[in-house]
Amino acid sequence: MAEVPYLLVCLSFLFAGLFMDYKQTYPIRRLFLNIFGVVMVLYFGSQLSLENLVGPLSNLLLILLGIKFLEEKKPRDMYQILLLSLLCISLATLHNLSLSFLLFLLVFSFLSITSLVFINSYRQSQRDYQRAEVFFHYFKVSLALFISVFLFAVPFFVGLPRSQFPILDLFGRGEGLKTGIAREVSLGKVGEIQQDNTLAFRVYGLSQGLKDPYWRIQVFDTYQKGRWVINLKGSQPLPKGTGDVQYTVVLEPHYDDYLPALDYPYSLSTLEGIKAQVFVAPGGVFRASTSINRPIRYTASSVFEPPNWDEDLGSYLEVPKDVPKG
Secondary structure, three states: OOOHHHHHHHHHHHHHHHHHHHHOOOOOOHHHHHHHHHHHHHHHHOOOOOOOOHHHHHHHHHHHHHHHHOOOOOHHHHHHHHHHHHHHHHHHOOOOOOHHHHHHHHHHHHHHHHHHHHHHHHHHOOOOOOOHHHHHHHHHHHHHHHHHHHHHHHHHHHHOOOOOOOHHHOOOOOOOOEOOOOOEEEOOOHHHOEOOOOOOEEEEOOOOOOOOOOEEOOOOOEEEOOEEEOOOOOOEOOOOOOOOEEEEEEEOOOOOOEEOEEOOEEEEEEEEOOOOOEEEEOOOEEEEOOOOOOOEEEEEEEOOOOOOOOOOHHHHHOOOOOOOOO
């Protein structure tokens, strides 16, 4: 997710570019802007990693888009502005799953197609570009292209088969133990666990002063033959109101029903991307009424002290008979 200072820089460059276009004067040399763009690419490129990919890339795209606003707008520059805008919107889809963003995406798609048509017509004939009949003709062409793309996309969306697992991961799923979240934990298997760097979820809105946040996802209640498993069943409704800290989670599909929350989970105010009921399962963890098979976003709150859940804690204190005392 892009940081606010870089967004403000992009907006300031945008308004400066509009003023330059109005005055038809561009005091900043293109060579200087190109050098500045290369420096920004190197700067944000040094911050990229598998664990931190979206943030630096979003900031870089905003800066490059702002630089293009400061240049004289030739057709080639307009194409580049459209491409950078498309990349920015593509990254924004990782964090926005609401219906309002879908409407914004449709409007952006229509304006992009319209801009592309008009840029091409401008390249062919600048003389007739301002005539009203030409304007309406290309507007109708853009609308027809947009509707055609939308109509052709619907059959593909409905007809293409959907796998229960990511397509790119079908041939790489091993049988060995991996780090992550599981329904049980086997003791004595630490040496066999493989490191898995797959992104699980992103969190936004936490205070910078919060150190070492602890996420409650699974709570095991029964020890059986060298394994910790979950046997307790039941559910409680989420309480009303908000806790001590509120934050937003963008959860990747994991094909289970758990919803990670900061310890101690308290309530959940919004859930986007899937239709499901959320409840509190034994152990004070959030669960959904259906499996998470697509990216979702939710706003949750947590408290710093354990909430008073109506739950018998005796099951968590039982010790197997074969475990020696002391």
